[in-house]
Amino acid sequence: MSIKNNLRLIMAEQRINSLTELMEKTGLSRNALKKLWHDEDLETVKIGTLLKVCDALNVRLSDLLEYEPIGKASKD
Numbered sequence: 001m002s003i004k005n006n007l008r009l010i011m012a013e014q015r016i017n018s019l020t021e022l023m024e025k026t027g028l029s030r031n032a033l034k035k036l037w038h039d040e041d042l043e044t045v046k047i048g049t050l051l052k053v054c055d056a057l058n059v060r061l062s063d064l065l066e067y068e069p070i071g072k073a074s075k076d
Contacts, residue, residue: 032046
């Protein structure tokens, strides 16, 4: 499974320069955003966290994360 995380790209486009700014914008704690920010274990990030980030950044979930099933990349 491959998940592409576009958080930092979206933040750059919206001129959000730090995790602290994202925390203020979303109302989420640093711990809640840590996996998403560091692009680690994205499969375990809570859906509520993702939805709050999407709402704060005014993006769709599919804009924030892109999922590509195993094997699809090798068939292209």
